[in-house]
Amino acid sequence: MPFGRKPKEFPSNLWTQCPDCGEMLFNKQLVRNLSVCTKCGHHFRMGARERIELLVDKGSFSEQDVDLVSGDPLAFTDSKPYPERIVAAQTKSGEKDAAIAVTARIGGNPVELVVMDFEFMGGSMGSVVGEKIARAAERAVATGSSLVVVSASGGARMQEGTLSLMQMAKIVAAIARLDEAGIPYISVVTDPTTGGVLASYASLGDLVVAEPGALLRFSGERVTSGTVGEKLPVGFGKAEFLLEKGFLDQIVPRAQLRDRLAFFLTSFRAATQDVRWSL
Amino acid sequence: MSMIERLVGRTHGPESNGHLPVDADLITDAAQLTSRPSPWEAVQAARNVKRPHSLDVITRAFDKFQELHGDRGFRDDPAIVGGMAELDGRPVVIVGQQKGASTEENIERNFGMPHPEGYRKAIRLYRLAEKFHLPLITFVDTPGAYPGPEGEERGQAEAIARAIFTMTRLRTPVIAVILGEGGSGGALALGVADVVLALENAIYSVISPEGCAAILWRSPAEAERAAKAMRLAGPDLLELGIVDALIPEPPGGAHADHDRTVAAIKTALVAQLAKLERVPGPDLLSARYERFRAFGAIGDTASAPPPPAVPWWRKLPLMRKR
Numbered sequence: 049m050p051f052g053r054k055p056k057e058f059p060s061n062l063w064t065q066c067p068d069c070g071e072m073l074f075n076k077q078l079v080r081n082l083s084v085c086t087k088c089g090h091h092f093r094m095g096a097r098e099r100i101e102l103l104v105d106k107g108s109f110s111e112q113d114v115d116l117v118s119g120d121p122l123a124f125t126d127s128k129p130y131p132e133r134i135v136a137a138q139t140k141s142g143e144k145d146a147a148i149a150v151t152a153r154i155g156g157n158p159v160e161l162v163v164m165d166f167e168f169m170g171g172s173m174g175s176v177v178g179e180k181i182a183r184a185a186e187r188a189v190a191t192g193s194s195l196v197v198v199s200a201s202g203g204a205r206m207q208e209g210t211l212s213l214m215q216m217a218k219i220v221a222a223i224a225r226l227d228e229a230g231i232p233y234i235s236v237v238t239d240p241t242t243g244g245v246l247a248s249y250a251s252l253g254d255l256v257v258a259e260p261g262a263l264l265r266f267s268g269e270r271v272t273s274g275t276v277g278e279k280l281p282v283g284f285g286k287a288e289f290l291l292e293k294g295f296l297d298q299i300v301p302r303a304q305l306r307d308r309l310a311f312f313l314t315s316f317r318a319a320t321q322d323v324r325w326s327l
Numbered sequence: 328m329s330m331i332e333r334l335v336g337r338t339h340g341p342e343s344n345g346h347l348p349v350d351a352d353l354i355t356d357a358a359q360l361t362s363r364p365s366p367w368e369a370v371q372a373a374r375n376v377k378r379p380h381s382l383d384v385i386t387r388a389f390d391k392f393q394e395l396h397g398d399r400g401f402r403d404d405p406a407i408v409g410g411m412a413e414l415d416g417r418p419v420v421i422v423g424q425q426k427g428a429s430t431e432e433n434i435e436r437n438f439g440m441p442h443p444e445g446y447r448k449a450i451r452l453y454r455l456a457e458k459f460h461l462p463l464i465t466f467v468d469t470p471g472a473y474p475g476p477e478g479e480e481r482g483q484a485e486a487i488a489r490a491i492f493t494m495t496r497l498r499t500p501v502i503a504v505i506l507g508e509g510g511s512g513g514a515l516a517l518g519v520a521d522v523v524l525a526l527e528n529a530i531y532s533v534i535s536p537e538g539c540a541a542i543l544w545r546s547p548a549e550a551e552r553a554a555k556a557m558r559l560a561g562p563d564l565l566e567l568g569i570v571d572a573l574i575p576e577p578p579g580g581a582h583a584d585h586d587r588t589v590a591a592i593k594t595a596l597v598a599q600l601a602k603l604e605r606v607p608g609p610d611l612l613s614a615r616y617e618r619f620r621a622f623g624a625i626g627d628t629a630s631a632p633p634p635p636a637v638p639w640w641r642k643l644p645l646m647r648k649r
Contacts, residue, residue: 116625117625117626118624118625118626119624119625119626120624120626121567121624122556122557122558124556124557125556126543126544126553126556127543127544175622175623175624175625176623176625178622178623179623179625182620204511204512204533204534205533206533206534206539206542206543206557208533208624209532209533209556209557209558209559209567210531210532210533210557210558210559210564210567210569211567211569211622211623211624212533213511213512213515213531213532213533214569214619214622214623215622215623216491216512216515217491217495217515217518217519217619217622218619218620218622218623220488220491220492220495220519221495221496221519221615221616221619221620222620223492224492224495224496225496225616227492228496243512244511244512244533246484246488247472247483247484247487247488247512248487248488248491248512249488250484250488251482251484251485251488251489252488252489252492264484265479265484266472266474266478266479266483266484266487267474267478267479267483280476284476284479285479293480293481293482294482295482295484295485
C-alpha cells in the first residue's frame with residue numbers, strides 16, 4: 049500500500065456529474081449551492097439534516113422524538129432480517145429512521161417540521177415515520193403552531209407489512225384533526241415521493257409545493273409502463289407534469305423555498321389571529 | 328373494537344352488561360380457528376374469480392338496492408359500485424370495489440382496479456352518508472388502485488389520500504368488510520372504519536406478494552415466500568389487530584356457497600351496526616381515531632445501539648441513479 053493510504057477511507061467522489069446537463073460539479077461547490085447544479089439548476093436529492101438547516105431560522109430548532117426506533121412486528125426476513133437492515137441503514141445514514149421531527153421557527157412562525165430522508169431505506173414509511181408525523185400533528189394541534197412536512201419517500205415500508213399501510217390512515221387521521229382545528233399544514237414534496245406517501249399526507253396539505261424536477265408518482269415506473277406496455281413520455285410523473293394537471297400549488301426552487309414557506313405561514317397566521325373572524 | 332365495546336358493553340366476558348349479542352358467529356381470536364390456511368392458499372382463495380364480489384353480497388344481503396353513479400367530475404367508474412339500500416330495514420349507504428366473475432366482466436370492471444374518479448365517487452357517497460346520518464358500509468376487494476398513466480394524470484394519489492381523509496372524520500358509523508383482496512392504498516381508501524371485518528380467507532397487504540418478491544427477492548416467483556413473510560392472511564390480520572373479527576366461510580371457501588357466505592356477512596353487519604348506532608357521534612370519531620392511531624411497532628429505544636458517526640463524504644449528494 050503506497051504512502052500508507054487507506055483506499056476504503058478515501059472519498060472517491062470529489063466530483064459529481066449532473067445527470068441533466070452532464071456538467072462536472074465540484075462537490076464542495078455543489079453543497080454550497082444547496083445541491084443544485086450551478087449550470088442547469090438540476091436539484092439533487094438533499095439529506096434531512098441539511099434540509100432542516102436550510103429551512104428553519106438559525107438556531108431555532110430542537111429535535112423531537114429522537115429515540116424512536118422501529119420494532120420488527122412481523123419478524124420479517126427476506127435476504128436478511130429486517131432488524132439487520134435497519135441497523136445497516138442506521139450505520140449508513142447516521143439516523144435512527146427515515147424521518148426527523150423538529151420544533152422550529154420559519155420566518156419567525158412556530159412550526160412543527162418533519163423532514164424525510166430518502167437515504168434511509170428509500171425514505172420508506174414505517175411505524176417510526178408514522179409516529180413522528182402523527183405526534184408532530186398532535187403537537188401542532190396542542191400548541192397552535194403550523195405543520196410542515198417535507199416528503200422524500202418510495203412509499204410504505206414493506207418489511208412492516210400491513211402495519212405500514214395503517215400508518216397512512218394514522219397520519220391522515222392526525223392531519224384531519226389538524227384541519228378541523230384550522231391549523232395550516234404545508235406539504236413540500238421533493239424528489240422522489242411515490243406510493244403510499246404521495247397517496248396520503250403528502251397530497252393533503254392546505255398547500256402542496258414541489259421542488260423542480262421531483263418525481264411524484266403513485267406507482268413505480270415499471271408498474272405503470274408494464275400496464276400500458278410501452279414507454280412513457282419523458283417527464284411523465286415529474287413535478288412540472290403534476291403542476292400542469294392541477295395537483296400542485298407551486299414548484300419552488302430550493303433557494304426560494306424557505307422564504308416562500310415563511311410568506312405562506314405568516315399569511316395564514318395573520319388570518320387566524322384576526323379577531324374579526326373569531327367573534 | 329375494544330374501545331367501542333367499552334362504550335356500548337358486551338354480552339360475554341367479565342365486563343358483560345348483557346346488551347347485545349354482538350360477536351355472534353364471528354372469529355375474534357385466531358385460536359378459534361380449527362385450521363389455518365397457508366398464506367399462499369389464502370392469496371389464491373382471496374383471488375378466486377368465483378368468490379362472491381361486492382354486487383353478489385349487496386344484492387343478497389341488502390334490500391331495495393339502488394345504485395348511484397358518477398363522481399360529478401369525470402365519469403362513472405365501474406370498478407367501484409355504490410348506492411343506497413336497506414339492511415334489515417335500516418337505510419344505509421354502500422360503497423364497494425367490484426371485480427368481475429368472467430374475463431369480459433373483469434375487463435369491463437378493470438379487474439377491480441379503480442381509477443381516481445372511482446375514489447371521487449366513493450368520497451361523494453361518504454359525504455352523502457354523513458349528511459343524512461346513514462351508516463356507511465364498504466366492501467374492499469381490489470388488487471390495488473389502477474397504476475396506469477390515466478390514473479396518474481387524474482391524480483390517483485390525491486384521490487386515495489382524500490378518500491382516507493374523508494373517512495377518518497366521517498360523522499356516521501362506518502363498517503368495512505374485506506371480501507377478497509385488500510390491495511394497498513387502493514383498498515385503504517375504503518377501509519378506514521369503526522369496525523373492520525374480513526372474510527376468513529381474505530388478504531390485506533401493503534403491496535402484492537408478487538410486487539414484494541420482485542423488489543426484495545428480485546424475482547416475482549418468490550411470491551409465495553413474500554406472502555408468508557408479509558403476514559397478510561386473515562388470522563395474521565386478526566393477531567395484528569388490523570381487522571377486528573373474521574367472518575367464517577363455509578367449508579370449501581366462500582366461492583363454494585355464496586348464499587351461506589353472504590348470510591354470515593349479513594348477520595355480522597346487522598350485529599355490528601346495532602352496536603355502533605349506540606355510540607354517540609363524537610365518541611365514535613374518537614374511537615376511530617384511537618383505533619388507527621394505535622398502529623405501529625416502536626422498538627425498545629433504550630437498547631438500540633447509537634449508530635456510528637458518518638464520514639463527511641457520505642453527506643455529500645450522491646449521483647442520481649439513471
